[in-house]
Amino acid sequence: QKEVEQNSGPLSVPEGAIASLNCTYSDRVSQSFFWYRQYSGKSPELIMSIYSNGDKEDGRFTAQLNKASQYVSLLIRDSQPSDSATYLCAVKTGANNLFFGTGTRLTVIP
Amino acid sequence: DVKVTQSSRYLVKRTGEKVFLECVQDMDHENMFWYRQDPGLGLRLIYFSYDVKMKEKGDIPEGYSVSREKKERFSLILESASTNQTSMYLCASSFPRGEAFFGQGTRLTVV
Numbered sequence: 001q002k003e004v005e006q007n008s009g010p011l012s013v014p015e016g017a018i019a020s021l022n023c024t025y026s027d028r029v030s031q032s033f034f035w036y037r038q039y040s041g042k043s044p045e046l047i048m049s050i051y052s053n054g055d056k057e058d059g060r061f062t063a064q065l066n067k068a069s070q071y072v073s074l075l076i077r078d079s080q081p082s083d084s085a086t087y088l089c090a091v092k093t094g095a096n097n098l099f100f101g102t103g104t105r106l107t108v109i110p
Numbered sequence: 111d112v113k114v115t116q117s118s119r120y121l122v123k124r125t126g127e128k129v130f131l132e133c134v135q136d137m138d139h140e141n142m143f144w145y146r147q148d149p150g151l152g153l154r155l156i157y158f159s160y161d162v163k164m165k166e167k168g169d170i171p172e173g174y175s176v177s178r179e180k181k182e183r184f185s186l187i188l189e190s191a192s193t194n195q196t197s198m199y200l201c202a203s204s205f206p207r208g209e210a211f212f213g214q215g216t217r218l219t220v221v
């Protein structure tokens with residue numbers, strides 16, 4: 001079983017809609033969870049971090065964490081064409097190692 | 111701002127060459143990582159270092175080694191480059207529980 005799994009997509013949403021991205025992880029003692037955005041040809045850019053159960057909001061982005069279900073999600077409200085990118089879920093294990101999912105490609109259609 | 115700098119943006123090397131990829135960070139981070147990224151396979155961890163001279167193998171260490179003689183510098187070494195090591199290589203650094211920041215990446219082509 002992979003450390004981190006994401007719904008592989010691709011995902012297409014119309015401009016202004018909510019995009020929902022999901023991720024599960026296998027290491028129960030993981031404490032730190034991240035979402036990165038990667039544009040084609042660029043390196044990953046951190047957009048959200050979450051460390052405790054519940055929701056964390058930052059502008060149009062909301063990260064949700066459920067440690068009991070080993071589940072992390074990212075919601076993007078009012079999606080814009082500039083949000084079109086690959087979104088990577090990342091989890092730090094108990095040993096502080098950092099594993100990534102394979103990413104979900106999001107396309108926002110104008 | 112955190113800065114992670116990789117020594118080269120593009121590299122072309124011949125099969126069998128020894129290749130060094132260098133990464134330097136300026137945030138006094140304890141943790142440093144080397145990943146490779148290939149289409150459809152995502153980011154795969156090659157090696158992880160949690161302190162000077164300390165390292166752990168990641169998912170795909172075969173054919174690679176690393177060196178961390180100073181806290182700010184983490185080097186990835188391809189002992190004898192092969193064509194299947196053609197890839198995008200990404201270095202990152204972080205505090206133990208914190209966010210990781212990436213360098214700009216090195217696109218390596220082995221011919």
